[in-house]
Amino acid sequence: MGNEITQQDIASSLGVSKSTVSLVLQGSPLVADATRKKVQESAEQLGYVYNRAAASLRSRQTGNLGLIVSSVSNPFFAELTNGVEQFLGVEEKTVLLGQHSEDLAAQKRLINSMLESRVDGLIIVPAYGTSADDCSRLLTLNIPTVLLTRRISKINLHYIGSDNVSGAYEAVRHLIAHKRKSIVLIGGQVGTPAHNERLEGLTRATQEEKIPASRVKIMGNGATRQSGFNLTQELIASGIDNIGILAYNDIVALGILGALKESKYKVGRDLSLISIDNIESSKFETPALSTVDVNAPELGRKAAESLLQIIAGKEKVKKTVFLNNKLIIRESCGCNEDKKVS
Amino acid sequence: MGNEITQQDIASSLGVSKSTVSLVLQGSPLVADATRKKVQESAEQLGYVYNRAAASLRSRQTGNLGLIVSSVSNPFFAELTNGVEQFLGVEEKTVLLGQHSEDLAAQKRLINSMLESRVDGLIIVPAYGTSADDCSRLLTLNIPTVLLTRRISKINLHYIGSDNVSGAYEAVRHLIAHKRKSIVLIGGQVGTPAHNERLEGLTRATQEEKIPASRVKIMGNGATRQSGFNLTQELIASGIDNIGILAYNDIVALGILGALKESKYKVGRDLSLISIDNIESSKFETPALSTVDVNAPELGRKAAESLLQIIAGKEKVKKTVFLNNKLIIRESCGCNEDKKVS
């Protein structure tokens, strides 16, 4: 377990001061080239490993960034995580990962743990039901924070997400273009900003197209595959007639697909289904999912990029950013069954 | 950005020494109950946040553990990550996440970054082609390390993985029980330990059942959905007749399924398919995948548990642990088509 090599050891081995060594290892331009080279060689040769904890104690920057998501087993969050990690890896930052599984207590523990680790900043997909209060710590401590894909009302924090309203709007317009007579929104946590926004887009489209409210149905709650399955079974039991389904997200859509597979209804022909997210596997389903691409990896990258900007002090004012999304037409809407619809 | 609250501040506010405060916050039993309570209340009231970097500088324990996987976008690694994180979260450890995407240089950067963060230990799913040399740093620095699901030859490190040999063996025996006349192994990185082991299990089964070597085919390389798709197209072009396919893993199997969907062959009827892993979505595919359950979350948990043991000094001798797996019969093998096979 031989004692660790420190900058002092390098300094001693060369007869220079540890200040000089520190400067070299920080990549400072102040030190003479010849000296720099000597130091680097000695560091290499001695097997020196930079000690970030020690450095951060004095410099007040850890290079650690926290990422808190629901669960990486959910492909959407996995893609988000992937995007974040990809960007930050290149920037030589270290990612502390936490998963709250929609448990507020777990989320609280995670945030606290990351504060103890003195993360320079934090990217959070807040758990359902997170209140402004739950984030008060972040505000009083003034930790650079970006909320990702889920907003919290009455709180002044940066937010990056997809434009849910326009996404849902485009999707529902397309459903209606397929001559579907009624529209059903399946899944999602009713009352959350994300659900409200999708509902708003849906409503705007149905109103524009004069679909009476009686022909619009909202079926919550839950954003899992299982809940998509269950809700659809309910729906089938209550009777389906030429409907257009907007799935809260792809995961829910997979459950919907599963339930319909066991029924007499054929997706695309008897009904149209469009969801939101465009996770990687959605194009491989049968039928391939028509879905609104929110580009999760890009969302992750943008959040990470944004966070670094905030940390660098270049974004004083809290911003809310909606990334554009794009309706991807595949099979589940019915575009391969009847004539294509623009 | 008001200055931070330190243990000294708590101490001053109560007129005790910072040593006492430190003891309380470490949960030491040495301090009197009344004092403990005072300190805890004051800490709470002042909004104190423990500084782990400072603590670890002196105590030489960071509570940070590194996890390096290929990519969390791959559901198998996501489930592994989930298991690890779940276990360590409860143990109050912080997980530093890294993804190498099978890039050796990236992996090297990640390992180095984690060493700089002074992780107490490391769980690694090594990138393809990782040599003993690439891990020499870990050995000389004597960092507690667990290799997860992928072995590296000629290196003395703890390893936890699934029993590939028996998994492949059981799967292939089942394929043969379905009266499939030839056996094809699709996907995987040929030459890696994991591939060799699965091949060994396959070979043992085919030899036992007197399938001549001429009726056994190995199709590498690649462990992605796309490679499964491509290899299967090749296979179809070269002609299929009553074959049993062992897919290297579920992801590859998804590609295989995709390619066959476009062909005249029906999985289960014209051929049998069994894969390895049992990722969550495999039961939802059409047909549902028959697959060898390796229980990825459990592998992750066990790796984490094991790592903590090693860190605690309770596992001096390097161990290689194979977790049991279990063949899960669903549809893709054909058990729903013809009579069930035991």
Next chain:
DNA sequence: GATTTTTTTTATATCGTTCCAAAAATGAGG
């Protein structure tokens, strides 16, 4: 060669905690 300017190096204090050994307080036994 003396003076000024620029480049390079360094000494010292400091970050917030834990460790250690010793001091102080408390309790028990006579």
Next chain:
DNA sequence: CCTCATTTTTGGAACGATATAAAAAAAATC
């Protein structure tokens, strides 16, 4: 009340780096 054992508290060094300001060395100017 004194002694001894036990419990509780404490001061100060230490961990390994960075920041700061000043010193030393080198280069430029006259």
